[in-house]
Amino acid sequence: MGWFEFALAYAVFFLSHSLPVRPPLRPWLQARLGASGFTIAYSALSLAALAWLIAAAGRAPYVALWDWAPWQVHVPLTFMGPVCLILALSIGRPNPFSFGGARNDQFDPARPGIVRVWRHPLLLALALWAAAHVVPNGDLAHVILFGTFAAFALLGGRLIDRRKRREMGPEWQRMRDRVADAPFLCLPVSWQRLATRMAIGIGLYVALLWLHPWLFGVDPLA
Structure with a gap:
């Protein structure tokens, strides 16, 4: 087709x-x-x-836009580690500003966690994943695919901010200001939960390396 x-x-x-x-x-x-x-x-x-x-x-x-080189493989191998950690630290935790969160009523703006670094961590993970995969996939279809995802992730935060501001009203700005006043790196609510999420992120990275040939037909370690 x-x-x-x-x-x-x-x-x-x-x-x-x-x-x-x-x-x-x-x-x-x-x-x-x-x-x-x-x-x-x-x-x-x-x-x-x-x-x-x-x-x-x-x-x-297949329409080649640039030639493949062995060094290009190291770009997604390097960036997918942080991507997996961001996913593990973001999914299922309170984040009233974006999607992918849970129990948003328990969000503590004094201890916002990764939300202090980036209001939309899942979009950040998407942008890193897409941009990193553009490099070793220099054909037209994959450049369109990953390039569109990267652009969407970078611009999508504004759309989500607009919708959340409308839904939350004045509380959106008040909570955002409180998050901005929190320490950039604050102590976690639970070191055990942090360690568990970090371990999940590392496990996800290893699982993706192992499953990549069966899921996508390409072995990133070959």
């Missing part, structure tokens, strides 16, 4: 990300699935669309 499949996968991916979170569809879905059910269904749909998009990029006609 070539470029047609790639374009179709692109359209499905962005529609699957944008339509379910817009009113009135999101309230309608949450009323029937529940908040947790909506999050699980939305995440599963997003991952399925992403998997198809990546596979479609691999099947698109």
